[in-house]
Amino acid sequence: MPNLKTSAFSRLSSTTLLGAAVILGMLYFGRDILAPLAVAGIASLIILPLVRQLDALGINRAAAAIISVLLVGACLVALAVVLAFQLVSVTSDLPQYREAIQEKVESVRAITERPFARLEAELSAVIPQPVPEVNRSGKKNSHAAAAAATAANATSTPEADTRMSVRGALRRLFALAWGPIGQAGIVLVLLVFILLEQESLRERLIRLAGLTEMSRTMQALGDAAEGVSRFFFSQFLVNLAFGLIMGAVLAAGGVPHAVLWGTLAGVLRFVPYLGALASGLMISIFIAAIDPGWWLALSFLAFYVCLEVIVANFVEPRIYGHSSGLSPLAVIVSALFWGSLWGPIGLLLSTPLTLCLVVAGRHVAALEPITILLGEAPDMSHAERFYQRALAGESDAIIRDARSHLQKQSFAKYCDQILLPGLALAALDLRHGRIETAQQERLRGSVSQLTEVLTQTPGAPRSLRRRREVPLLNSGVGAHLRELRLARLGRWQGSLDVPLGSVVLCGGLQGERDDLLSELLVHALRVSGIDARSITLDQPEDERPDSSKAELVSIVFLVYPTRERLDAWMAVVGTLRSNLPQALLVTIRPSFFNEEVDAATVKEQVDMVLSSFEEGLALASTHMRPAIKV
Template identity: 55%
Template sequence: MRESTLFKHLTSSAIVTACCVLGLLYFGRDVLEPLALAVILSLVIAPLIRTLRRIGLGQVPATMLSVLMVGTCVVGLGIVLAFQLVAVTGDLPKYRAAIRTKVAAVREMTERPFARIEAEISAVQPQAQQSGTVSSRRGMSTVTVSPTQPLPVEIRQPRLTTRDSLTRLFAMAFGPLGEAGLVLVLLVFISLEHESLRDRLIRLAGQTEINRTIRTLGDAAQGVSRFFLSQFIVNLTFGTLIGLLLWLAGVPHAGLWGALSGMLRFVPYIGVMAAGAVIAVFVAAIDPGWQLALSCIALFVALELFVANVVEPKVYGHSSGLSPLAVIVSAVFWGAMWGPVGLLLSTPLTLCFVVAGRHVRGLEPVTILLGDAPNVSGAQRLYQRLLTADSDTIVRDAHAYLRRASFARYCDKVLLPGLALAGADMRAGRIDAGQMETMRAAMGRVAATLNPEGRTPARTRRRRDVSLLDANLGAYLRQMRETRQGRWQGSLDVPAHSVVLCAALAVERDELLAELLVSALRDANIDARSTLLGSADRPGPEKAELISTVILPYPVEDRLGDWLNAVTELRTHLPDALLATVKLPFDQSTVPQPAVEEHVDIVLRSFEEALAFVAPERAPRG
């Protein structure tokens, strides 16, 4: 991970530049709004233009046809919705009595608790205080009443003529229609000059930044196009289902409410709540009771929860590139800057900045803060959780990882690299003794929970386990296994050449690696067991034929002599067993590999390689 933090970018010049950009966005909204709309729409229809060009159309016909198709769909949908709204407005007088009844019922429900509280408070007030208050109020009223009342004056607006009505209507529609026309013109020219604009931006960035610029433009275009396509499909399906459910429930104008629900879902979070509120108010107005309204609200909420929590994460949860919090923050920011247009464009605009931050160092804080996932690897996350002794989060993340991968891969990709980071910081003096004890205790809980063979040992051995954990995590894990499965970690009445022995020197590093490797192999249904090199507590020579393979951790320089002596002893007592060692990619050992290869049969690079190496060896040898 690159060393880049937000504070490294918070210089005075960066703050001044950010303030200038914010001012430009706010005060230049009249120019930037249609331009941003046109750019986003050009990215949306770009796949359609490319599809038309593949079938033989030129750039100009493909662009004009694409804009015409999209414009026709938008205008047609707008006309249909306008007629539906007119029909709803005409039907509202039918439901006037129901509306009045519901409003009175709601008012009574909301006012009754407050009236009761006021009555109870008035009842406990002293009578004298109440009478004094009343007399003072009466005195004030007699003083303030004037003997002559002013004449009421009513101001009436002059009746509008047909010309005045048309003028006002044209003035109201000129703004949105004019902006829509400007966006349409910009969309056409941006789509026609798409290749030319990209070449100009690449030229503007300079020859040295050509690769980064091309990747930024490509990622932004692909991300926005994929996001809008996925969102369009999801919202269209959602609106169709809402309309169908309301039609089955007998709600009038169900198609209008379905279309409204699908359209408002393009506005992050706020849109779907507004659609639900409108539907709830309308259904409550048309039905004398509350059953239909509550049923429709329940259906709407259930469908929205299902789409938001099940469908969206699978369809475009990872294609947006933004975290859920970033979507809300961007909606608030762009809504404050550009109003409703900014609210609609908040997600694609922020997505463009997040994509640019992956390639432009100055925008990297935006990507870190608003991206869908922080730029932190699984190993770094594990190390951070170990520092805070957050073993519950580590276990939860591990179970999520193990649902799609093996324990051997989890060790290779997350667990062992995270422990290597801790070891590097410990050697550099960035971790004190207290933190190291906290990390060891957290790692012991994690390893005991993730062990595929069972849970922690009985409570009666807790005192001994804790003291052993404080001294050696690997020995603690081995003792756990021996407590559950016996002295030899399982029965010795097994077929010949069916046991894989993970041997280690009496140091914490080697014992921990051996115990984790045993867990990884046992997770794959391999009869793996651990032993301590140099220990006399082991099965007799008559049991040597049970072992097919012996795997040792790669030696470190200061224990190379002990490691070589142990290998010689293994060759003597287990002449038929294969001998392997595991040298992990992040291992800090300085022992040259050729000096090790001449004493073992193979040097493995990971736990997954060890798993693949011993799996074929489980079959009995002839």
């Protein structure tokens, strides 16, 4: 049987949960220190390939690090300068669009307020309005009027002089810019020192993990660096293409400052999800403000949405699926998590930070749950996926997946790699009482539908191909499959007027397990053109084929025995030896049948012990000439 992996969550303890809570607290309260450090660390992984290229050219390591940082910084500054000049140009052009903006605002206000005004009027006509209070002198209560007058007097005071001196303006501008500039300076300094001390930091991490874990630590560091670099490079290419397309479309539509808006569309896409939404809304609002009508803005918005849907659902999954190693849900969850912890910086770094954790989870047991939950593909084999779908009763999904596999591989290989290992998992859980009655019903129903669909002859009558209402739970899946073949081919499952040595028998003892395995092997052989037929070895004497036809059989495949029925199986093998002396007796023991009888005991009774259906198919194909076509 397959070895069941220990659940990652079963290793969680109160100490682990307490440690996770402490780490979350440190991430939140220490964000002013950790966020710049994380930015510098991620940036160092991105710039590191450039540093290595310069180092390979013979440039000193320190000089290569400084040159790389200066080159990247110069590119970012140049981009920022271009955007700044474009923004200044946009703000200088806004006054000429003031009238169009006011008309659009008024039209939008009228559209949004008209339904509420109509609803208020209808409600006022139905609901009686309250009568104002009247004091003893017959005058209305003037408390509300006095309060309104007091508010009016307060607001009617002369407004404070809002003109600011040049010194005050500069002070305010410096205060606003000091935060980002200071953070950028800290990141720049950290980046330079990380690049300079890269080898030293790697050695420190190895010593921290332990010299015995050197290979695993080096593998984790290499995977993280390669994954982050590959992800950002792929993201840069996709966003660059997106920005170029948007700029070209805007320029073709006659929208002013197309370079700015195209660059903005490409740059903001580095922020997961929110960036694309923000850029699309900003550009649509600008187009609506400068255009007298609504057609141009709505046309652009429709094009932007279509392009974003195509890129997000078709282009990025193909590219990021091989570059990020994260599932789409993990990208959203990481953006919410890091954005709530560190704000905009966390939102920008959410994907690379989560990617580093996923990579670390492949090498560190404590972080394995993160890899399982957020990794690109769950750590589940095809057999395990088949088993969990069968427990859920998802027969259509199982059949669809099986047909997809059969387009690329044989039925025998599908049985060896998916179907039989999945059934072995089910047998193990059944033996230990871990499957409820309802799950057993769904499991057996799913297996019966799968095997019936896969083992049906393509040209079989429609009435036989849709007999799923047969009471399978009474006879067993294997017995039901045999009944279908008997109904189609006759009592002996085909003609007995065939060449000598052209028939292969597949059989086992009476029981659902042996019936199913022998029927699956029969179908695996028949689809390859081999005249295979199933037989129950311990059936009554009058139901067996005529002994005079024994020379037709060349090979007998026996289902591997269980410990409980070993004696009965050995007695049947002895009978076969005497009745079919010319036949080759073979049994198949798949590698996951580790709970069955030891192979040495069985090998004494038969001629060969194989380990898969594919080996049995290869033996039968080389031992005889194909005699039938399914």
